[in-house]
Amino acid sequence: MKTLYALLPLVLVAACGRAPEAPSTVTVADAWCRAAPVGAMAGGCYVTLTASADDRLVAVETTAADHAEIHTMDVTGEVMRMRQLKDGLALPAGDAVSLAPGGEHLMIIRPKQTLAAGETLPLTLRFQKAPPRSLAAPIRTPDAAMAHGGDHR
Numbered sequence: 001m002k003t004l005y006a007l008l009p010l011v012l013v014a015a016c017g018r019a020p021e022a023p024s025t026v027t028v029a030d031a032w033c034r035a036a037p038v039g040a041m042a043g044g045c046y047v048t049l050t051a052s053a054d055d056r057l058v059a060v061e062t063t064a065a066d067h068a069e070i071h072t073m074d075v076t077g078e079v080m081r082m083r084q085l086k087d088g089l090a091l092p093a094g095d096a097v098s099l100a101p102g103g104e105h106l107m108i109i110r111p112k113q114t115l116a117a118g119e120t121l122p123l124t125l126r127f128q129k130a131p132p133r134s135l136a137a138p139i140r141t142p143d144a145a146m147a148h149g150g151d152h153r
């Protein structure tokens, strides 16, 4: 009898594991948000995303701000401007897509919390195919080497 009970969980796992198709997933790595002074109207968060199948980052949500957007940087002459990616960001299968200072980023609009180094900011990333991913991104002051990448003012 003991043996039967011990085997039961294994049988259930085997049965549930036979899904018709493996859903696509997105691996989320190196998430962080840039520390900002008290009263800052916006902040930037960065992350590296790797999709198992062609996918798209379509939205970002946070309970810690009025809302959040997916942005990119355009350089016009010597002026760097931010632009919202209304259709989101393509995630080709197997490619590590890095959102980093100076390029694509997640824009946190009107934060409700101070973006203080050492704290975390909750983010939910929504994809076209893969299930949404929620994470707590650590807030930190960028390294000197990354500091000239782009400011959010």
Ligand SMILES: [Cu+2]
Binding pocket: 044, 071, 072, 082, 083, 105, 106, 107, 152
């Ligand atoms: Cu931005």
